[in-house]
Amino acid sequence: MPFVTREPLDLARISREVESPAHGAVCTFAGVVRDHDSGQPVVALEYECYPEMAEREMGRVRDDVLARWPGCRIALVHRVGRLLVGEVSVAIAVGSPHRAEAFEACRHAIDTLKATVPIWKKEIHPDGAAWKGNRPA
Amino acid sequence: MPFVTREPLDLARISREVESPAHGAVCTFAGVVRDHDSGQPVVALEYECYPEMAEREMGRVRDDVLARWPGCRIALVHRVGRLLVGEVSVAIAVGSPHRAEAFEACRHAIDTLKATVPIWKKEIHPDGAAWKGNRPA
Amino acid sequence: MPAPTPRPTIRVVVRLFASLRERLGTDRISLDLPEGAPASAVFPALFPAEASSGTGWPGPLMYAVGHAYVTAETPLADGDEVALIPPLGGG
Amino acid sequence: MPAPTPRPTIRVVVRLFASLRERLGTDRISLDLPEGAPASAVFPALFPAEASSGTGWPGPLMYAVGHAYVTAETPLADGDEVALIPPLGGG
Numbered sequence: 001m002p003f004v005t006r007e008p009l010d011l012a013r014i015s016r017e018v019e020s021p022a023h024g025a026v027c028t029f030a031g032v033v034r035d036h037d038s039g040q041p042v043v044a045l046e047y048e049c050y051p052e053m054a055e056r057e058m059g060r061v062r063d064d065v066l067a068r069w070p071g072c073r074i075a076l077v078h079r080v081g082r083l084l085v086g087e088v089s090v091a092i093a094v095g096s097p098h099r100a101e102a103f104e105a106c107r108h109a110i111d112t113l114k115a116t117v118p119i120w121k122k123e124i125h126p127d128g129a130a131w132k133g134n135r136p137a
Numbered sequence: 138m139p140f141v142t143r144e145p146l147d148l149a150r151i152s153r154e155v156e157s158p159a160h161g162a163v164c165t166f167a168g169v170v171r172d173h174d175s176g177q178p179v180v181a182l183e184y185e186c187y188p189e190m191a192e193r194e195m196g197r198v199r200d201d202v203l204a205r206w207p208g209c210r211i212a213l214v215h216r217v218g219r220l221l222v223g224e225v226s227v228a229i230a231v232g233s234p235h236r237a238e239a240f241e242a243c244r245h246a247i248d249t250l251k252a253t254v255p256i257w258k259k260e261i262h263p264d265g266a267a268w269k270g271n272r273p274a
Numbered sequence: 275m276p277a278p279t280p281r282p283t284i285r286v287v288v289r290l291f292a293s294l295r296e297r298l299g300t301d302r303i304s305l306d307l308p309e310g311a312p313a314s315a316v317f318p319a320l321f322p323a324e325a326s327s328g329t330g331w332p333g334p335l336m337y338a339v340g341h342a343y344v345t346a347e348t349p350l351a352d353g354d355e356v357a358l359i360p361p362l363g364g365g
Numbered sequence: 366m367p368a369p370t371p372r373p374t375i376r377v378v379v380r381l382f383a384s385l386r387e388r389l390g391t392d393r394i395s396l397d398l399p400e401g402a403p404a405s406a407v408f409p410a411l412f413p414a415e416a417s418s419g420t421g422w423p424g425p426l427m428y429a430v431g432h433a434y435v436t437a438e439t440p441l442a443d444g445d446e447v448a449l450i451p452p453l454g455g456g
Contacts, residue, residue, distance in 0.1 A: 011165075012149040021172040021222050027243075028148075028165045029236065031456050035158040047455070050382055050448055053432040078455060085158050090456055099166065099365075103244050106164075110236060114456035118429070120383035121454030131384045133424055133452025168365050184364070187291055187357055190341040191364075215364060227365055236456075251365035255338070257292035258363030268293045270333055270361025 003058030004049055004119075006081045009088045017075040018095035027102035029110050031090040033083045037132065043124050047080040047089060050118040054078070057117040061109055065094070069105045072096035076109060078119060140195030141186055141256075143218045146225045154212040155232035164239035166247050168227040170220045174269065180261050184217040184226060187255040191215070194254040198246055202231070206242045209233035213246060215256060282309040284352035288316055292360050293332040297321070307350060313337035314346035316356055333361040373400040375443035379407055383451050384423040388412070398441060404428035405437035407447055424452040 001017075015028050033045050058076060065074045076092040083089055090113065094106040114134045123132050138154075152165050170182050195213060202211045213229040220226055227250065231243040251271045260269050283306045295301045298320065307315055317335060318325035336359035337344050343359075350356060374397045386392045389411065398406055408426060409416035427450035428435050434450075441447060 011152060015148060015165075015167070019169075019223065024169055024171040026165075026167040026169060028152075028163075028167075029239070030152070030163040030165075031236070032156075032161055032163060032232075034161040034234065048382060048386075049455075050380060050429070050432075050450075053429055053448065056432050086156060095169075097171065099168070099244075099247060102166070103240060107236075107240050110456060114453065116434075117453065117455045118382070118448070118450055119453060119455030120451065122383070131423065131451070132454050134454055134456060185291060185295075186364075187289060187338070187341075187359075190338055190357065193341050247365060251362065253343075254362065254364045255291070255357070255359055256362060256364030257360065259292070268332065268360070269363050271363055271365060 001075075001077065002055065003076065004051065004054050004078050004080055006079065009077055009079050009091045011088065011091045011093075014075045014077060014091045015093040018073040018093045020073055020095055022071075022097060023073070023095040024097055025099040025102040026093060026095045027099070027106040028091065028093045029106050030088045031110070033085050033087050033089060035085045037123060040123075041126055043085065043126060045083050045089065046122040046124060047078075047083065048120050048122075049078070049080050053118050058113070061112045061117065064112060065105050065109050068108065069094075069096060069101045072101060072105050074105065074109060076113065078113070078117065080119065138212075138214065139192065140213065141188065141191050141215050141217055143216065146214055146216050146228045148225065148228050148230075151212045151214060151228045152230040155210040155230045157210055157232055159208075159234060160210070160232040161234055162236040162239040163230060163232045164236070164243040165228065165230045166243050167225045168247070170222050170224050170226060172222045174260060177260075178263055180222065180263060182220050182226065183259040183261060184215075184220065185257050185259075186215070186217050190255050195250070198249050198254065201249060202242050202246050205245065206231075206233060206238045209238060209242050211242065211246060213250065215250070215254065217256065283307065284309050284311070284350060284354075286316070286350050286352070286354045286356050288320065289355060289357040291357070292363070294321075294358055294360055310349050312346060313339060313344055313348045313350060313356060315350070316358060335359060374398065375400050375402070375441060375445075377407070377441050377443070377445045377447050379411065380446060380448040382448070383454075385412075385449055385451055401440050403437060404430060404435055404439045404441060404447060406441075407449060426451060
């Protein structure tokens with residue numbers, strides 16, 4: 001499965017990818033397009049990426065998590081293109097023997113992804129549009 | 138939807154229950170039956186509950202999360218009966234405007250649930266069985 | 275000297291779960307206790323051997339009356355539903 | 366006096382994204398730079414007005430060469446693919 005896709009994301013499928021009989025905990029995170037940002041109405045988000053490098057950096061997020069939490073499994077996918085309110089932009093699932101590391105690894109993955117993966121986001125407002133950068137974590 | 142059920146849990150359905158156009162983040166947690174515990178093989182878990190009180194205490198977990206993180210939504214369900222390795226025993230979903238509180242509220246919910254909801258677990262081993270209590274958080 | 279007045283008693287219903295249920299072979303039992311008995315009186319009344327051994331089997335207990343947690347010292351009333359809550363295993 | 370030796374140049378391909386892509390109307394452009402030019406030389410070469418204004422538009426940039434992040438000081442080589450990375454918006 002590619003790390004970046006234009007297709008709608010299926011969180012249940014991504015969660016199934018990390019199943020293991022040795023794991024007692026699965027934590028997932030989904031980023032969802034909100035109808036507002038800083039008080040301003042949002043009708044859609046347009047995501048674009050640097051395709052070759054985004055794949056590479058998503059792989060680095062995965063490898064980093066596997067190195068820090070050796071017993072876990074992780075799946076992560078980011079969607080690009082035009083997403084409407086309520087659609088999922090990124091989905092991450094982490095399975096691990098115990099719950100503490102599942103939460104920590106999943107949180108680490110989304111924080112790292114936002115800081116390192118070359119993906120950009122344009123907010124579409126009712127009367128305009130603006131590129132929005134993530135705030136540093 | 139009842140908080141405690143004998144039916145298999147559907148994480149995707151539980152996640153959909155917390156959808157909101159105002160939310161940018163959904164964090165879910167699933168507890169899964171592992172094939173071992175403390176090095177001992179496990180073939181199944183048998184969960185039982187104090188039905189009237191378990192419903193009440195699950196509701197208190199939900200209310201506690203809503204009081205601490207007022208903008209969020211939460212859904213939580215625990216399964217009881219005999220569960221095989223790989224089956225989901227508990228599923229929690231939290232939706233919130235931003236990711237930090239989604240992770241924190243979901244983690245708080247499972248920690249509180251394990252400490253307060255009257256549900257018990259019998260580990261079925263290849264050659265016996267034992268009631269297992271949660272360790273204090 | 276008059277005969278002593280019979281000590282008043284209350285009747286409660288005890289709910290049993292997990293290892294306690296298996297040990298007694300039932301999940302519900304009626305129990306007569308002296309008036310004013312605390313929640314913690316239920317365990318020694320039903321499990322005298324385990325209570326006197328002091329091992330605390332099956333682990334530290336919690337108590338509930340009317341589907342809500344109470345402290346061990348809470349006095350019981352006639353008709354109460356009392357639950358002995360062995361160590362929890364949910365999650 | 367002999368004519369000065371022409372200063373050697375390198376040719377790189379610059380990838381542009383988001384606000385930078387929209388501003389130039391293209392997502393890819395060839396650029397000639399003096400040999401030894403650092404990655405940070407790309408922005409003023411393509412966006413001279415913005416670079417001289419010192420506003421740092423469109424926010425702090427990162428740089429990548431060959432699909433990997435590099436520091437602003439990294440010298441470029443002939444044939445490199447260089448990317449200007451405006452503030453990220455993934456997640």
